[in-house]
Amino acid sequence: MTLLSDRPLTAMIDPAAGPPDCAAYGRAGGWQAARRALGGLAPADIIDMVTRSKLRGRGGAGFSTGQKWSFVPKDPASERRKYLIANADEMEPGTFKDRLLLEGNPLQLVEGMILAAYGVQAGHGIVFLRGEYHLACTRLHHAIGEARQQGWLGENILGSGFSFDIHVHSSAGRYICGEETALLTALEGRRATPRSKPPFPQTGGLWGAPSVVNNVETLCNLPHIIANGPEWFAGLGLGEDGGTKIYGASGRVTKPGAWELPIGTPLRQIIEEHAGGMLPGYRLRALLPGGASTAFLDATSLDVAMDYGSVEKAGSRLGTGMAIILDDRTCPIGMIRNLEHFFAQESCGWCTPCRDGLPWVERLLTAIEDGTGQAEDMDHLARHARMLGAPGRTFCAHAPGAMAPLASGLKLFAADFTDHIRHGRCPLPAAHGGMNTRQGAPS
């Protein structure tokens, strides 16, 4: 911010030192955006700047943030109850980017929320935090307390007439709460089943009031957009999208981790350069580019630019941008079975195709992996992929997400499926039987 960083989201994050306090945050360039916004920008200016920055939602769906906000009724916060909610229910398998932001610099999220709330004129802020993020919870509470004490939250912030405060809701663990309407239902003390739209949350959200739900990474970008300008932000991206993105890699790579890079960085660069390539003795077989609910890409797709449009053209989704790598010694069917176990378990149970279809898929995959699969099981799997997959005949996007790795896996690993069924066993019996072998090749 003071020094225009090309890694704005993580510039202040130093895991060894812990998160900056209010003063350190200010010294490093924090609060400039909030001062600027509350000191003279109109709410419409904020929405306009964010739209021009080309910021798209970092939770997975990739909707334009400015456009999302534009549907919120324009009444001033003082005249109408409205909510700004940070979605910190990061539960997409393979994804740990928001945890880094929450633990590393919670004040950045607080400032982002102030800006978003001012833009849509919401007086009430909520962080919907997954229950397993204990350290993030402690640090977030501390940051909010400090910001409140310093006058960045509460009544009439900086004498602007705008009042806003943040409450932390610690959830109790369910993947579907990351879906924004399920999240709202959870906040209302009900079983977190998604809602039908319309009404969209922007007009009828929490307790019926206009509500905006934005992902943590999305919100953390806002201080930089407002402080440095939308054109600067848009210019950080390598392609059509604006800004940076926290990318990651897990699986049998040399240096698993997460890195803030220009959005649109090629997948190959992320895996070979930042993740250090595969561990000795392993080859890359395929990967899920952005979490469990994205379709497999194989090694021929490594040159894809990791932005929303390019990954979609390659046949998958950018999702959370956190890649999960499948190596050549791990069974792809075992991996898909593990993914479908997750989706079956985390189905909210509200609609029948998802509640009954996903466990069926899991059972079929278990049978194939265990060597008792039949040739016709492949037809059942394909039928489920078609009936539950996008655009889908289910109530929400949970089952279509679950079908993304299955449908792509059926095509990509067709020979593996056939081998399992023909030989009545997994040809890689030890593939997931080894102990943690991060340190080197298996013996």
Next chain:
Amino acid sequence: MSTADAPLPAPLRAEILVLAAQELHPRGAAVAALRLVQARFGWVSTGHLCEVADLLGMSADDLDGVATYFNLLFRRPVGRHVIMLCDSVSCWIMGCEPLCDHLCRTLGIQPGETTADNAITVLPTVCIGHCDHAPAMLVDTTLHGDVDTVCLDHLIDTLRDTP
């Protein structure tokens, strides 16, 4: 935890009422209230659930629907310590299955069970966001990564000695 049979202590009831008053509708405090009870007693007994429901103006069945929906709300007693071993995809690739087998064999229990000395409950859990250090686990509120059998054996000894 035998105290789960006794009524909720008055200060805890008061704390729940404060939470409820902060919400637009009292039921908005449902999860927070249940978490408070669990933080105190380790789990949510039916007696306590009924008391909370009463404080929030909900029916007990309605609140139980919420309580049983969430992975981290326990409606059965757990041990003094809970080991939540991640079984999602990155940890699976890095070998969480043999680790879980080792843990359960060492403790003489199955996933979901508690040791006879009431020290440790083992629960498989979904992705806990520590995938760059898979296999990962949560032990009570502490995150552990790059878990192997040596670290598990050490952990078990430590937990057995910790109240």
